Every structure is written in structure tokens, then in C-alpha cells.
Amino acid sequence: MSDVDLAERIAARQAEVGVVGLGYVGLAAAASIAAAGHRVTGVELRPERVAAVNAGRCPLDGDEPGMAELIADMVSRGRLRATADHAELARCGVVLVCVETPVGDDHRPRHQALRAACESIGPVLAQGALVVIESTVAPGTTTGLVLPVLERTGGGVEGERFHLGHCPERVMPGRLLGNMRAMDRVLGARSTGGAAAMRALYGSFVAGRLDDADPLTAELVKTAENAYRDVEIAFANQLALICERAGADVWRVRELVNRSPGRNVLLPGSGVGGHCIPKDPWLLASVLGEDADGSLLAAARRLNDSMPARCADLAAELLQECMVPLEGARLVVLGFSYLEESGDVRGSPTAAMLPLLASRGCSVTVHDPFVPAHVGDPLEAATGADCAIVMVAHRAYRQLDLDALARAMRRPLLVDTRAVLEPAALARAGFTWRRLGVGSDLPVASRAV
Numbered sequence: 001m002s003d004v005d006l007a008e009r010i011a012a013r014q015a016e017v018g019v020v021g022l023g024y025v026g027l028a029a030a031a032s033i034a035a036a037g038h039r040v041t042g043v044e045l046r047p048e049r050v051a052a053v054n055a056g057r058c059p060l061d062g063d064e065p066g067m068a069e070l071i072a073d074m075v076s077r078g079r080l081r082a083t084a085d086h087a088e089l090a091r092c093g094v095v096l097v098c099v100e101t102p103v104g105d106d107h108r109p110r111h112q113a114l115r116a117a118c119e120s121i122g123p124v125l126a127q128g129a130l131v132v133i134e135s136t137v138a139p140g141t142t143t144g145l146v147l148p149v150l151e152r153t154g155g156g157v158e159g160e161r162f163h164l165g166h167c168p169e170r171v172m173p174g175r176l177l178g179n180m181r182a183m184d185r186v187l188g189a190r191s192t193g194g195a196a197a198m199r200a201l202y203g204s205f206v207a208g209r210l211d212d213a214d215p216l217t218a219e220l221v222k223t224a225e226n227a228y229r230d231v232e233i234a235f236a237n238q239l240a241l242i243c244e245r246a247g248a249d250v251w252r253v254r255e256l257v258n259r260s261p262g263r264n265v266l267l268p269g270s271g272v273g274g275h276c277i278p279k280d281p282w283l284l285a286s287v288l289g290e291d292a293d294g295s296l297l298a299a300a301r302r303l304n305d306s307m308p309a310r311c312a313d314l315a316a317e318l319l320q321e322c323m324v325p326l327e328g329a330r331l332v333v334l335g336f337s338y339l340e341e342s343g344d345v346r347g348s349p350t351a352a353m354l355p356l357l358a359s360r361g362c363s364v365t366v367h368d369p370f371v372p373a374h375v376g377d378p379l380e381a382a383t384g385a386d387c388a389i390v391m392v393a394h395r396a397y398r399q400l401d402l403d404a405l406a407r408a409m410r411r412p413l414l415v416d417t418r419a420v421l422e423p424a425a426l427a428r429a430g431f432t433w434r435r436l437g438v439g440s441d442l443p444v445a446s447r448a449v
């Protein structure tokens with residue numbers, strides 16, 4: 001298959017597309033590409049996921065607007081099917097790789113799943129097919145790991161036996177299909193033929209900009225955009241810790257800083273969770289080898305990962321100031337997911353904080369309107385509590401009846417790590433409270449309990 005043929009066949013919807021890995025990214029890609037008129041075969045190791053897709057169901061947790069309907073429609077039209085057999089990729093002119101690329105406890109990239117996928121793809125790959133890595137990988141991985149595995153197992157060199165590219169995904173849980181269609185994409189291709197084929201494919205379902213680059217640039221762009229966000233959040237958290245020590249109010253400080261042109265201090269908070277932001281800075285920093293741990297990126301990661309402990313300390317300090325023994329204190333933690341209005345608990349800062357409270361002898365009740373294990377009436381969860389800790393800026397917490405909350409609790413003490421509750425309303429309801437990033441010797445409406 002010549003380069004031009006492949007691009008033309010893709011544009012004419014005559015090249016079947018394989019998608020390896022039907023997780024958040026792979027499923028959104030498979031459904032979107034099928035919706036653009038291509039035939040798509042998803043390859044997935046988990047049999048229950050293969051069965052769900054072939055039954056026209058969406059196997060993903062959480063609410064993904066339009067996904068279930070689109071999968072059902074594409075499967076019924078015969079444009080999308082799933083299998084566990086990599087051999088079926090032999091029919092495909094394009095193969096997307098959307099497998100997990102985690103980092104270990106040592107913060108080093110774990111590419112086992114990626115390597116295994118490439119080992120399975122190489123032997124069955126059609127002559128001249130395009131392989132695109134969509135997974136977020138450490139810079140240098142596409143050429144340093146994927147290329148040699150595919151050349152060895154495919155029995156030929158890139159540019160002749162197959163084309164290789166990297167097009168990092170930019171999708172967020174809860175907005176998968178919308179992001180898949182709207183977000184700009186970077187086409188990291190190794191050859192002009194590969195670039196033409198990538199542009200033919202992504203141009204068929206992406207409404208955003210398509211920017212040409214090489215694979216290394218594309219890897220750097222993806223890991224850098226998330227590392228940048230992590231450093232921005234770390235700055236906000238660092239400023240919060242400084243304001244606490246200085247006896248100032250970070251929420252007012254950041255508001256005034258952001259009046260300055262070109263400034264945009266993000267929001268301090270209880271920590272940084274999710275699947276992307278905590279991981280991608282380590283993928284980027286891995287380029288530094290032994291120097292990674294001393295990098296700005298590592299410092300930002302350590303600071304953001306220290307925030308759940310700071311939240312536990314705030315509760316301990318407040319209880320101490322109000323002469324409530326920590327041992328045996330009953331706490332209610334409001335928010336378990338990593339992000340407001342979401343049930344996604346990956347990297348939950350609350351999950352990191354709970355053992356720290358337990359080690360101090362506190363008993364804890366957790367509430368979260370989006371996490372099945374913790375749903376219910378927040379007032380019920382707060383019944384008899386000595387202190388409440390707001391960890392996630394869920395809308396439901398902004399709308400809490402604070403008088404009713406104070407009545408339900410044994411003591412009206414509260415820590416607000418996301419500045420979701422108005423101080424005046426807390427004072428009116430008789431609370432004594434601490435806000436993350438606000439010095440404890442600032443005048444507060446009431447300290448007596």
C-alpha cells in the first residue's frame with residue numbers, strides 16, 4: 001500500500017481502522033471514527049468489555065454524554081465491533097494504540113502494556129499500514145520503544161513495512177466525545193506519507209486544528225501541557241501555605257494578583273487527583289534521568305501531593321484551638337472524587353488524607369454525591385460530627401443549609417479546603433472554621449465553641 005494510496009483510502013473510508021485498548025480514550029476514539037464513516041475494530045483484552053461493546057453497551061463508569069447511544073448506533077450499523085483477537089488487525093490500514101501508560105511508585109514510566117500491545121500488533125500488521133500511538137508516553141518512547149518493537153515483530157523498517165506516528169489524546173472524563181471532536185490535535189509523524197495518512201484520518205472526525213510535528217515534539221507537547229498545569233496548581237498551593245504562615249488570605253491575594261495583566265494564579269486546594277495531571281509531569285521529567293527528582297516538576301508534584309496532609313493538619317489545629325481532643329474525634333469529610341461534579345476517584349486527595357486522620361485516632365464518615373459508596377444526605381453523614389472537612393467543590397456543598405448542618409453536628413467546626421462556603425454565612429450559622437490558605441490568627445466571627 002503506497003503512502004498516497006493509504007491517505008486516499010482513509011479519506012474514502014476504505015481503510016478499516018483498528019483501535020487497541022477500549023478504555024476512556026480508545027472507546028471514544030473508536031466510536032468517533034466509526035461515526036465519521038469508517039469501519040472500526042476495537043481490540044480489547046477484557047472479555048466483559050468486548051461483550052459489552054458488541055452488545056451495543058458502553059462499559060465505561062461515570063456519565064459520558066452520548067457515548068452509550070453512539071456505541072449502540074455504530075454497532076447496529078456494523079461499523080463498530082470489538083474482539084480480543086489481535087489477528088483481526090490484519091484487515092486494518094490504520095491501527096491506533098490507546099493502552100494505559102502509568103508511572104510506578106518510583107515515578108518511572110511503566111510501558112509494559114504499550115510494549116505488549118506492539119508485540120501483538122507487529123506480526124499481524126498489514127503491509128504499509130499506519131500505527132498511531134494515542135497513549136500519553138514519555139518523550140522518546142515512540143521512536144525509542146515502539147519503533148524497534150514494530151520493526152522486529154513486523155519484519156521490516158518503518159516508512160516501508162509500516163508508518164508510525166504519535167497523536168496524543170486530549171480527552172477528559174465526562175466530556176470524552178465532545179473533546180474527541182473539538183480539541184486541537186498534534187500529528188506527530190515520522191514521514192510525509194505518515195503525516196498525510198494521519199491528516200486523512202484525524203481530518204475525518206476532528207473539528208479542531210491539526211498541527212504537524214514529529215513524534216518527539218508531540219510527546220513533549222502532551223506531557224508538558226499537563227506538567228504545566230501541575231506546576232500552576234503547585235504555585236497556588238505554595239502561595240496558600242505562605243499566606244497561612246503570614247496570617248493573610250490567599251483567596252484575596254490571588255484575586256488581586258490576577259488583576260495584573262498576564263497573571264492567572266489558579267485555585268489552591270486539597271490536592272491534585274485524576275489520571276493525567278499526577279502522572280504526566282513524571283513522564284516529562286523522565287527525560288532528565290537521575291536529575292528528574294531535583295526538577296521543578298518533581299518539586300511541584302511533591303507540594304501538590306502534600307496538600308491532603310495539610311488538610312488533615314488544618315482539622316487537627318482547629319480541633320486543638322477549640323480544645324477538642326483529636327483522639328476519638330468524629331469527622332465528616334465532604335467530597336471523595338478528585339474533581340467537582342464528577343464521580344471519578346482516581347488519585348483522590350481524600351483517599352490520601354483518610355489514613356492520616358485515622359492515625360490520629362479520628363473516626364471519619366465520608367460523603368460524596370457522585371461516588372456510589374458515599375452518596376446520601378450530607379446532613380445525615382454529618383450527624384454527631386465534631387468537625388466537617390470540605391475537600392471537593394461539589395455544587396451540593398455550596399448549597400448546604402449551614403444552620404441545619406450546625407444542628408446536625410456535635411460541634412459546629414469546619415475546614416473549607418476549596419473556599420466553597422461564604423465566611424459570613426458560616427459565622428451566621430455559628431461555625432468556627434478554617435479556610436485553606438488563610439492564616440489562623442485572622443479575625444474570625446467566633447472562636448468560642
Ligand code: SAJ
Pocket residue numbers: 169170171172173225226229233266267268269270271272273274275276277338339340
Ligand atoms: N485542581 C486544583 N486547582 C486548580 C485546578 C485543578 O487544585 O486550579 C485540582 C483538581 O481539584 C483536580 C486536579 O487538580 O484534583 C486536576 O484537575 P483538572 O482541572 O486539571 O482536571 P483533569 O485532571 O481532568 O485534567 C484534564 C486534563 N486534560 C487532558 O489531559 C486532556 C488537563 O490537561 C486539562 O487542563 C483539564 O482536564 C481541564 O482543563 O479541564
